[in-house]
Amino acid sequence: MFGKLTWQAIPWDQPIPLVAGSVVVLIVLAVLAWVVIKGYLPYLWREWITSVDHKRIGVMYTLLGAVMLLRGFIDAIMMRSQQAAAFRAAGYLPPEHYDQIFSAHGTIMIFFAAMPIVIGLMNFAVPLQLGVRDVAFPTLNSTSFWLTATGALLVNISLVIGEFARTGWLVYPPLSGLPYSPGVGVDYYLWALLISGVGTLMTGINFVTTILKIRAPGMSYLRMTIFCWTALAANLLIVAAFPILTATLAMLALDRYLDFHFFTNEAGGNMMMFINLIWAWGHPEVYILVLPAFGIFSEVISTFSGKPLFNYRSMVAATMFICLVSYMVWLHHFFTMGAGGNVNAFFGISTSIIAVGTGVKIYNWLFTMYGGRIRFATPMLWSMGFLVTFVIGGMTGVLLAVPPADFLLHNSLFLVAHFHNVIIGGVLFAAFAGITYWFPKAFGFKLDEGWGKIAFWLSLIGFYVVFMPLYVAGLLGMTRRLQHYDVAAWRPWVLVAGIGIIIMICAAACQVVQFVVSIRRRDELRDETGDPWDGRSLEWATASPPPPFNFAVLPDVRGEEPYWEIKRRAIETQQLSAEPKYEPIEMPRNSPTGFITAFFCTMTGFALIWHIWWMVGLGIVAAYAVFVWFAWRDVTEYSIPAEEVARFDRARRQAREQWLAQHAGQPA
Amino acid sequence: MSHETNARDPGDVGPGFMDAAELTAREGIARYVIGFVLACALTAASFYVLNTSLIWGPGIPVALVVLAIAQMGVHLVFFLHITTAPDNTNNVLALAFGVLIVALVIGGSLWIMDHLNENMMPMHQMMQMQR
């Protein structure tokens, strides 16, 4: 009846995951109960769960990412403390548990923390910056989100029911094959990623279409913000790379479920093919993460320097250059597998060429600051921290691209330090910069700057204290994924990293405090103008939070920095542009399709993991039924009457009039 | 934001829009017929090439690949209405991007795997060691 699922699946004998899991379950139940008791459920359902509004979906993505970041962070704390304790000792986490932790940490951080945050910020900002009302396929957008949430849910279920993969975050066969990983851990991994991967692919399609086909009148390609450009590049990479991930994992699933032999040791299977294919996705993936991060920094640095971005065209070129070249470098992750001189040299060189494009970006940010009038608000601090940190991480990356050097450093803690250096210094800092930057747009009040700055400094210092020692440990030959070790030379460095993690805990605590404090002081932090940072692009041209339709009338774009120009003109002429003629606006209706699809996907995924075949069939049939039901709807849009639009826009204009009065006679 | 219309946008077409060329039904059918005939001919040629002795043996796969590419082109032009007209630029660019990625994935993988397999061939190794 329940396949492989029995009471034994719950790790009664392992107190740590059990307690941790129960606590999480209790918290979730408590939150749910609170929501129900307070009567928020209908509101949540109507306004959030079924919402197809890109801004709401963006917020939900980011929230999911933040929660998963916390989960991944707890894993990281456990790993660092285990290694600090496990010098010639067993530590407190047995290998079969420790191995799950780093696998889950990598998987969660990449797929369910970094990706959702990056996609969330794109969702929130891109349509606003393009000056339009929504993405190309709003309902699909909601489905994408819920499928991602499904993946995250499955991974977290594995904490209490069964186990997670013990193979590393990229489940190399044959270790991940049935003979060497007979448990359900790898299956959790496979189905979580297959399902959420489809969601991500649909996001990619959605955004490529949005950016190429839906822009405000006059918004030609070379007038889009760099964030839109990087979003375009990242989504092109998603469209090009995620199908490969899906295919590769599907092959592994066939090996495990139907006795295929793609990657097995027996019957001619070739595990090298897995490694090849997974990196053909994996490398573009890291640029999917970092390109939008670059976009965020571009926006932030230009805004807070009070200057347009330096060499905009060069920046666009560098973005597309990285986008293309990142598809030709994947072998650098397996130089040590023995492909020979020619192959290694080719991929080594193509990898290092990416440094040129990235360097151009760094220098353009640098010269954006040059001659600027820099305000060190929290987002700008994150950006400065990024510039310095990322340059170091990039350098060690290029070092790893030199095959003879990689022959010494592959899979060492030096590598671990490299990628945390670029991911934390690049993606995570961008996430925090972006969240603080756009938070007032999303919620109408700023985040507390004091706590934000403390969090920044602690994160920066904590990062260096954790990961600089790991560079050294790597140079001393320490390899990654060690549950314990007995080489004395490594020990001091591991201990320093252990101290660093304490600083990071403080940093994370400050982040949380920042949110709590800001929400409690929201009335003081309120921003009425819709433009708290003196921004330059179109998202600041509307109210905070923006109405469902974003813009009462689509802006007419006349240059690279449309909003900056509108503002300047307003100040010069001391008046806002004439009131437009308001028309009714058609907006897509909310739809539970995404949520219901995801529900059945969770069910199917769970059933597949535990071999509960009847439930698999049920889930698939139900999913098809939902699809047809959705296709059968007749009314998909609703109309917002012109008066409503006008009422909203007049309120906004009033706030702007006030702002204008304050800026009377002041040069732009 | 854009209404549920079926109106044509001047200057912008999606892929597969057969009304873009403003064909009458008769012309439309003619177009599919031409495509169909061409595709049939190319398919027949493929099957013929496989079993012919006219072509130098090792060249046969090459001929097959070329024929396949030709046939895909026929499908794209006659069935999917992809053209080089300016209003089609975005469609063609997307296609080009896709083709590039496919070429990189297949070509790259084959190149890499070839070298790996060659380097690790057990037999080769055995012979070396028996020396």
Add this chain to the structure above:
Amino acid sequence: MRGGVGTVKQLPDSRSAVVTRPLQRHAVPCRMSAALIALLSVSGCSGGVLDAQGPIGAADAKILLNAVGIMLVIVVPTIIAILAFGWWFRASNTRARYRPEFVYSGGIEVVVWGIPTLVIMFLGGVIWIGSHDLDPFKPISSPDKPTEVQVVSLDWKWLFIYPDQGVASVNELAVPAGIPVHFSLTSASVMNMFFVPQLGSMIATMNGMVTQLHLAADKPGEFYGQSAQFSGDGFSDMNFILRAVPQDGFAQWIATARQSGSALDRTSYLALCQQSSNVRPFTYRTVDASLFNAVVNQQLPPCPGPNIEGPGATVRPRLER
């Protein structure tokens, strides 16, 4: 390149020459890269990859340091400029000139594309030559006939077979110092990576395939070796000692091995095959000459995984040594 043997001794000096020069030139405090350099120098003498004890390792390490050096030349000024610009152009600095119109400069554009390109051209050259010269498959040219060692990675221990001497050992590898060693490597189960940090280049081991690696130790010594590819629960204990011994010492080691231990034939191999960790080093008196090829050609099936279904296949770590 193989002249690298002769340059081992100078390595510490040449490193400081390459790495510290930019530091002295820019005496401006620069926390991060100064720290990085300090870390680099610390690790030069304590058994890590920079403390190379053989020609391959020395050449690898030298390339590593060269690459870091050349990149620091451009990265350090970049970091300094970031901090300096940020500081000088802060909004509160009234002496800084606000130039909002400074948004394009063809000259700067050329420079920022050009300089990284030049650096990468140099690195690219090093990469091209280095990849070919230091390809693990490439033999070390030497008048001496290399010592042959066949390596089989098992769950979770290393089996070393000496085909010419007819003995084998587990988790212990003795080689004559000063003579190249030719490793032929395979895996009996999952993928692993053979790595002796102080001797240089690592290489993967995979079932059904043979990889090759050429290393040499300059002088006698004991070197830590490990798997550099995670291979399952017992992975942390998958390390071994590589003992580079003088030539006569090697003969002696072989002689001792021949006298003790059991014989490694297919039956005892199958026993060894079972998953186990924390295996203390031991030797085999004799070894079936066809064993390695039988593993490679999969006449001997891949070693089994855990025999318990589901979670709970437990491995206990080695606590002390």
Add this chain to the structure above:
Amino acid sequence: MSATDTSFDRATDPYRVGHGREWLSAGAGRGYVHATGHGEGGPASKRVIVGYGFWIFLLSDIVMFSAFFAAHAVLQTATAGGPSGRELFNWWSIVLQTFLLLVSSFTCGLSAVATEARSQLWTQLALLVTGLLGVGFLALEGRDFAGMVLQGAGPDRSAFLSSLFAVVGLHGLHVSAGLLWLGTMMAQIFVKGFRADILRRMVCFNLFWHALDIIWVALFTIVYLIGLGR
């Protein structure tokens, strides 16, 4: 923001790029007078958006196939002592399958013509024929697969066969999905008529079906014909 002062952009545009299109006076979102198909003239119509989005989806689908093709190309010789393609493939069956799919692609095109002419009868008929041909194709493919499995040449026999079953099966799965979709479309056209949203779906369905044929061309060439020659 009057539309007349076009000199304005040149003066305020710090980069002096992105010019050269004179469609600026176009109104909010609807005035794509001289739009070039790149979307600068405001949001494209829903029709174009849907068509383009689906086009991108198809490209991603083709990338997914390319991974399977790459795997098959690598594993083609890994027969592990089992049968090779030459011993297994049924030449006539492949010819027939190719032919069925090609004709169905043609009739699918005819359905587009009929839809364009708003003819319920001919549209339904063309779709029906398309569907039947698709079913025929699947039946043949299923028969071949069943035959191979019965011979002991199933996907668990060797890596080569795994990859064969996977690529061909993946295509078959796509055809099956296409058939489900086709049925749904026929029902929708019947019930709802040629509404704008239904028409958009028909464009997508057409694209999908033709793309399946394109993939089949790659498939029978690489997997079957080159496999037979091996």
